[in-house]
Amino acid sequence: MTNQSSVAFVRRDIIPPAPPPPGQAGVLKWMRENLFSSVTNTLLTILSIYFIWSILAAIMPWTLNGVWVAGSLTECREIRDARGLESAACWAVINERWLQLLFGFYPTDDRLLSSLFYAEPLAAAGGLEAVFGAGSNATARIEFVNAMKADLSNLTIFFFGYWRPLLAVALLVVAVAPILYASLPRRLLLFSLAYPFIGVFLFWGGSFWGPMTVALGLVAALYLGRVVAGGYGLLGGGLAAVLAFILFFLNPLGVVGHTGLFPLFPHVKGVLDSVMPLGLPAIPSDQFGGFMLAIIIGTAGIVLSLPIGILLALGRQSTMPFIRWVCVTFIEVIRGVPLIVWLFVASTLLKYFLPPGSSFDALLRVIILVTLFASAYIAEVVRGGLAALPKGQYEAADSLGLDYWKSMQLIVLPQALKISIPGIVNTFIGLFKDTTLVVFVGLRDPLGLTNAIRATGEWNGIYWELYIFVALLFFTFCFFMSRYSMYLERKLQTDRR
Amino acid sequence: MSEAQTALQERQIDRSQMTVSDEIAIEISGMNKWYGTFHVLRDINLTVNRGERIVVCGPSGSGKSTLIRCINALEEHQKGTITVDGTTLSTDLKNIDKVRSEVGMVFQHFNLFPHLTILENCTLAPIWVRKVPKKEAEETAMYFLEKVKIPEQALKYPGQLSGGQQQRVAIARSLCMKPRIMLFDEPTSALDPEMIKEVLDTMIALAEEGMTMICVTHEMGFAQAVANRVIFMDQGQIIEQNEPKAFFNNPQNERTKLFLSQILGH
Numbered sequence: 001m002t003n004q005s006s007v008a009f010v011r012r013d014i015i016p017p018a019p020p021p022p023g024q025a026g027v028l029k030w031m032r033e034n035l036f037s038s039v040t041n042t043l044l045t046i047l048s049i050y051f052i053w054s055i056l057a058a059i060m061p062w063t064l065n066g067v068w069v070a071g072s073l074t075e076c077r078e079i080r081d082a083r084g085l086e087s088a089a090c091w092a093v094i095n096e097r098w099l100q101l102l103f104g105f106y107p108t109d110d111r112l113l114s115s116l117f118y119a120e121p122l123a124a125a126g127g128l129e130a131v132f133g134a135g136s137n138a139t140a141r142i143e144f145v146n147a148m149k150a151d152l153s154n155l156t157i158f159f160f161g162y163w164r165p166l167l168a169v170a171l172l173v174v175a176v177a178p179i180l181y182a183s184l185p186r187r188l189l190l191f192s193l194a195y196p197f198i199g200v201f202l203f204w205g206g207s208f209w210g211p212m213t214v215a216l217g218l219v220a221a222l223y224l225g226r227v228v229a230g231g232y233g234l235l236g237g238g239l240a241a242v243l244a245f246i247l248f249f250l251n252p253l254g255v256v257g258h259t260g261l262f263p264l265f266p267h268v269k270g271v272l273d274s275v276m277p278l279g280l281p282a283i284p285s286d287q288f289g290g291f292m293l294a295i296i297i298g299t300a301g302i303v304l305s306l307p308i309g310i311l312l313a314l315g316r317q318s319t320m321p322f323i324r325w326v327c328v329t330f331i332e333v334i335r336g337v338p339l340i341v342w343l344f345v346a347s348t349l350l351k352y353f354l355p356p357g358s359s360f361d362a363l364l365r366v367i368i369l370v371t372l373f374a375s376a377y378i379a380e381v382v383r384g385g386l387a388a389l390p391k392g393q394y395e396a397a398d399s400l401g402l403d404y405w406k407s408m409q410l411i412v413l414p415q416a417l418k419i420s421i422p423g424i425v426n427t428f429i430g431l432f433k434d435t436t437l438v439v440f441v442g443l444r445d446p447l448g449l450t451n452a453i454r455a456t457g458e459w460n461g462i463y464w465e466l467y468i469f470v471a472l473l474f475f476t477f478c479f480f481m482s483r484y485s486m487y488l489e490r491k492l493q494t495d496r497r
Numbered sequence: 498m499s500e501a502q503t504a505l506q507e508r509q510i511d512r513s514q515m516t517v518s519d520e521i522a523i524e525i526s527g528m529n530k531w532y533g534t535f536h537v538l539r540d541i542n543l544t545v546n547r548g549e550r551i552v553v554c555g556p557s558g559s560g561k562s563t564l565i566r567c568i569n570a571l572e573e574h575q576k577g578t579i580t581v582d583g584t585t586l587s588t589d590l591k592n593i594d595k596v597r598s599e600v601g602m603v604f605q606h607f608n609l610f611p612h613l614t615i616l617e618n619c620t621l622a623p624i625w626v627r628k629v630p631k632k633e634a635e636e637t638a639m640y641f642l643e644k645v646k647i648p649e650q651a652l653k654y655p656g657q658l659s660g661g662q663q664q665r666v667a668i669a670r671s672l673c674m675k676p677r678i679m680l681f682d683e684p685t686s687a688l689d690p691e692m693i694k695e696v697l698d699t700m701i702a703l704a705e706e707g708m709t710m711i712c713v714t715h716e717m718g719f720a721q722a723v724a725n726r727v728i729f730m731d732q733g734q735i736i737e738q739n740e741p742k743a744f745f746n747n748p749q750n751e752r753t754k755l756f757l758s759q760i761l762g763h
Contacts, residue, residue: 395571396608400622400674401598403590410621414612494612494654 066091066465072458093459094469099154099162100453101469104289104444107281108161110145116160118148164280165292168202171195172299180484203288203296205280209272216268221245234405285363289444291473296363298432298477301370305431306424308371309378310417314408316383327379334376340437342369347441366438374431381427385420386412418492425485429478446470508698510722514707517725520547521580522678522709523568528577530560530567530733537563538574539733545711547677550704552720552741553713555730556756561713564730565680568711569600582677598626601671605683607663609655615642615666616651619673627674634673641669645699661692665699672703679703681712715760721745729753 019025035045066089070076076090094101111132114122121144125131131144149157159166175195178188197211221244229237288296315327334342346365389412397407417424439448450466453459523545530538537560545551553561566572567579570586570593579586581596610618619638623629629637642648645665647658655663664684671679681700685693697719704710704723714720720727720741727744729737729752737744737753745761748754 390606390608392604392606392608393610396602396604396610398571399569399597399600399602399604400670401594401626402622403594406625410625411610415610418612492612494656 062087062089073462093462101446102290103292113161164202168199206282208278209269213269285361291446293445294435297435300367301431302428304371305374308375312379313382331376331379339373343441377427381420381423385416388419421485511705517546517548522547524580528574530574537733550710550724551726552724553728559730560733561730562682569597601676601679603667603681603684605686607667611655619670622674638673641672645669660688661695664696678709683713
């Protein structure tokens with residue numbers, strides 16, 4: 001009841017909340033407001049529906065009527081005509097060649113495959129050593145393997161023939177998960193730290209002690225850095241760690257035939273190898289290919305470019321002119337030249353700067369270039385985030401006595417990076433898709449492999465199906481990244497909760 | 498006279514611990530500062546003894562904020578010396594960090610860290626600068642949050658608090674470093690009238706405990722209630738300073754008279 005007999009007004013009881021009247025909520029209301037609110041809107045709605053329908057009408061029969069089992073494109077077309085269809089996709093090429101699109105010419109573990117699933121023919125051929133041993137006949141081996149692969153299903157080959165890259169990718173997921181989701185146990189991060197060495201071992205094979213010695217060297221260098229940092233500050237410690245690592249353990253830049261100034265690394269590895277030989281068959285980088293290549297280059301590029309990009313962004317804001325100039329020059333030069341040019345530089349020009357007779361892993365070169373390229377972009381994105389942060393945040397951190405690195409680590413970067421998430425993920429998605437450019441420097445990325453598949457007699461002339469499959473692979477990963485970035489933004493939103 | 502001022506006068510202020518000692522807390526002599534060629538602070542000489550509560554007032558652009566920001570080196574001065582607790586400010590970063598960890602500062606716009614909870618805002622500096630164990634830092638933080646009367650907000654984020662609450666958290670955050678001197682840079686200027694009182698109350702409570710304080714503020718009620726000295730600045734210079742009673746009742750300089758008539762006139 002209200003008292004409204006005069007100008008003065010006093011509310012005596014508070015009105016309780018009530019549901020809206022019927023027709024003012026739900027689907028119908030939404031449609032009326034969003035689809036048919038005016039004549040123009042209604043026309044546009046009808047036009048859009050017609051447009052979407054015509055596209056689907058053109059694509060869906062082709063997609064859904066696709067032929068899944070056939071040996072060649074000609075066979076596909078025969079099946080299509082026999083069914084009386086006007087158009088039909090030839091998915092049979094994917095069905096037959098998806099392993100190649102995923103792994104390129106990465107070798108399968110034929111010993112394992114034959115002992116597990118091809119035991120009788122293997123015994124007939126004289127056992128493992130006779131077929132695969134050191135003195136075996138190469139032509140006979142290839143014939144044996146081809147016959148075996150023709151007998152085995154693609155899924156069997158996928159799980160057992162490619163167990164190394166498969167396990168490496170599965171472990172990669174385990175290693176990345178605790179970084180992406182804070183709700184997972186923090187102890188898993190230790191595995192994330194160890195993963196680069198495990199991953200390298202699984203993908204490239206060779207002696208187990210190779211990556212382990214490098215890991216050991218890193219730990220030793222970091223320890224030395226910590227000791228030095230106690231007396232000479234963070235910069236001195238960092239420099240000491242890097243120097244120690246390069247001098248003692250790393251063969252700088254992986255140049256074959258050169259082992260660094262104090263070749264401790266090959267000695268440690270040699271001793272470990274002789275004490276306890278442990279390893280997998282080595283697989284050189286030029287046999288890597290397919291979508292696996294995109295995952296390796298993409299992940300390495302993403303993981304490495306973020307810290308480098310952040311340091312470049314901080315360097316660009318530095319009050320020390322020398323550091324600022326170096327960072328600005330690096331960013332502008334890297335960003336001002338197309339990635340493809342840098343890849344060509346890496347694949348050809350770099351040779352002139354290296355000692356004659358030395359080789360430099362092609363994949364490593366690409367990873368370095370892609371990383372540097374992406375980090376220049378990340379640096380600019382992060383700089384935007386740093387600039388968007390109110391000056392008061394820097395001042396508050398300063399006024400509490402936090403030094404530069406602590407205020408960056410605890411106050412500035414967490415907020416600046418949060419602001420930069422969309423831009424950072426944007427750069428990462430770009431980087432991931434740019435990995436297809438390595439086809440131009442002789443690495444077999446999925447797109448290059450579609451050419452290789454078309455080059456065979458059976459699948460000559462097939463385009464759409466292969467491209468759609470490759471597109472779907474990339475889309476899946478990029479869509480996940482995009483969704484994850486949205487999830488992260490929501491999660492980190494503390495100001496309007 | 499505003500609501501907040503009336504409320505202040507009603508409050509009984511306990512002056513038993515408001516004692517000024519002979520020990521010098523801050524000594525500024527012959528200090529000058531320029532922004533480019535603009536001379537913002539001109540020949541500032543100021544000695545602050547331990548236990549003093551100084552209010553700095555003056556028209557906007559008079560350099561009062563710049564003055565107190567020079568004391569903890571948020572701004573660099575170009576001439577003269579500033580000595581805080583026996584440490585002379587120079588370009589040496591170690592000296593600056595030492596002074597900053599001894600001097601608390603409260604800003605006009607609070608400057609809480611929005612990505613951290615209230616509790617984390619308060620424990621961050623003790624843990625990372627003073628190396629206090631986390632548990633102990635949290636106990637200290639809760640002690641000061643109770644002191645500023647918002648312990649129940651400890652696990653919320655700054656964005657969920659009102660302006661007055663945020664400013665009280667900012668005061669608690671500074672106190673957690675156990676500073677010997679507190680600087681206030683217009684702590685109530687960004688607040689609604691309703692919230693000014695709660696912040697001023699907190700500041701008075703701090704003064705009652707004998708904290709050395711320098712406050713840039715226009716709250717003349719606060720100045721009259723707790724300050725032992727009021728400084729009036731204009732055009733980068735200290736124009737007049739005196740005890741509050743004499744300052745308000747009997748200003749000497751024409752500029753001071755004009756300023757006081759403008760802010761007390763309505």
